[in-house]
Amino acid sequence: MNVGVVGAGITGLFAALSLQRAGATVTIYDAASPGARSIHAAGIIEPTTAYRTNTLAFLRRVVKYWRRGTCAFRSVDGGWLFESLRTLERPPPGDWEAALDAMGRASLRAYATLAEEQDDFGFAARGLVERYDDPAHFEEACRDAAAKRDRAPFEVRAREGGPGDLYFPEVAWVHTERCADRLVRELGATTFVRASVTAVDLAGRISTDVGDRDHDCVVVCTGVTSRSLGLPLTAVRGYGWHLRPARPIDVATIHVDRGIALVPFGPELKVTGGWDFDLRGTRRRAEEVLDAVRELVAFDRVLDVQDGARPCTPDGLPTAGRVERLVVANGGFRLGWSFAPALGDAAARLALEERGNDPFLARYCGALHAGPLGLRGTESVVLPPAT
Numbered sequence: 001m002n003v004g005v006v007g008a009g010i011t012g013l014f015a016a017l018s019l020q021r022a023g024a025t026v027t028i029y030d031a032a033s034p035g036a037r038s039i040h041a042a043g044i045i046e047p048t049t050a051y052r053t054n055t056l057a058f059l060r061r062v063v064k065y066w067r068r069g070t071c072a073f074r075s076v077d078g079g080w081l082f083e084s085l086r087t088l089e090r091p092p093p094g095d096w097e098a099a100l101d102a103m104g105r106a107s108l109r110a111y112a113t114l115a116e117e118q119d120d121f122g123f124a125a126r127g128l129v130e131r132y133d134d135p136a137h138f139e140e141a142c143r144d145a146a147a148k149r150d151r152a153p154f155e156v157r158a159r160e161g162g163p164g165d166l167y168f169p170e171v172a173w174v175h176t177e178r179c180a181d182r183l184v185r186e187l188g189a190t191t192f193v194r195a196s197v198t199a200v201d202l203a204g205r206i207s208t209d210v211g212d213r214d215h216d217c218v219v220v221c222t223g224v225t226s227r228s229l230g231l232p233l234t235a236v237r238g239y240g241w242h243l244r245p246a247r248p249i250d251v252a253t254i255h256v257d258r259g260i261a262l263v264p265f266g267p268e269l270k271v272t273g274g275w276d277f278d279l280r281g282t283r284r285r286a287e288e289v290l291d292a293v294r295e296l297v298a299f300d301r302v303l304d305v306q307d308g309a310r311p312c313t314p315d316g317l318p319t320a321g322r323v324e325r326l327v328v329a330n331g332g333f334r335l336g337w338s339f340a341p342a343l344g345d346a347a348a349r350l351a352l353e354e355r356g357n358d359p360f361l362a363r364y365c366g367a368l369h370a371g372p373l374g375l376r377g378t379e380s381v382v383l384p385p386a387t
């Protein structure tokens with residue numbers, strides 16, 4: 001079977017790996033180098049901490065983020081906004097919590113297995129500290145964590161000068177650049193085509209700037225640009241820096257109320273921040289977000305910076321589905337790395353017809369259609385600037 005994968009982000013790389021392992025002939029298309037548009041992430045692999053975004057609790061949190069300057073609003077996808085409001089407080093279909101848990105755990109196992117074979121990507125299974133500044137948010141987080149204790153073990157830790165921390169021992173982290181490189185090495189039998197895909201159709205055709213090719217199935221993992229195929233998706237953008245900290249830290253820490261994550265790699269620190277609802281990628285807030293990082297951690301040098309998007313569905317959870325010969329896998333949002341191995345595998349199984357659409361994962365895929373791959377500027381809602 002001959003499968004074309006569009007998008008060599010973290011989801012596309014894992015989809016290609018599952019397809020290659022299943023014996024398919026795989027071609028992966030991307031104008032960017034493999035992983036380049038996903039490596040901004042902190043690389044924290046959280047198996048059981050996904051939450052829904054089409055809830056009043058999430059809206060309240062976003063408003064608090066906006067007041068503090070953690071989050072900015074520029075533009076959102078119109079279809080995403082409509083669907084988010086239409087389904088406000090409505091859970092996804094099927095046993096979605098069990099499905100997500102299974103995907104999170106399978107993904108963590110996939111990273112652990114790659115690391116057991118050879119740990120050349122900084123895999124560290126040392127847990128995650130969630131640090132809170134806002135007492136009300138901390139209390140809410142404690143209640144949420146307690147309700148999920150059976151599935152996601154945690155500890156409450158007292159902290160001087162703040163309401164407290166939550167510690168999740170099952171969380172791991174990876175070095176995103178090295179992990180992308182490792183996946184490329186694993187994909188030795190896959191062909192990489194350095195081209196932007198202009199359109200896909202339902203019969204397996206991929207059109208690029210350099211010509212068309214037919215495949216038995218096409219798997220689209222292009223993040224936010226997949227909105228042009230009918231998926232309600234919006235972009236929540238952020239930045240990732242490598243820094244040389246003045247003092248090393250020893251465990252991955254998310255400063256939840258500031259939207260900033262710190263992940264240690266020996267003498268280096270990966271720092272991420274920024275929660276900007278913005279369909280067009282620019283680095284306009286990078287300096288502002290880095291100033292917020294400076295309040296948390298002293299550092300001598302910035303080594304590099306990347307930016308990227310959290311592709312967000314209306315409920316903030318991943319989606320994968322098939323229409324004719326077209327499969328789409330998307331919506332990793334803030335946990336795209338955490339779900340990529342399982343989401344990529346679900347896409348591969350759909351392409352190989354080893355599974356069909358299920359009510360939870362395929363919930364947004366009924367409206368999938370053939371079309372150009374790119375931003376649909378006219379269908380986005382441009383939000384007024386913050387006052």
Ligand SMILES: Cc1cc2nc3c(=O)[nH]c(=O)nc-3n(C[C@H](O)[C@H](O)[C@H](O)COP(=O)(O)OP(=O)(O)OC[C@H]3O[C@@H](n4cnc5c(N)ncnc54)[C@H](O)[C@@H]3O)c2cc1C
Binds near residue numbers: 035
């Ligand atoms: C600041 C920040 C920190 C984050 N930290 C974490 C974290 O710690 N843990 C975690 O689990 N997740 C994290 N995430 C989320 C994660 O980065 C995303 O969910 C993930 O990158 C989504 O992966 P993807 O492959 O689905 O899409 P993308 O990463 O968007 O990749 C899509 C790929 O498709 C390609 N593409 C697009 N259009 C075309 C086209 N027309 N033709 C060919 N190719 C195309 C792009 O070039 C790109 O390579 C973070 C996100 C941000 C912004």
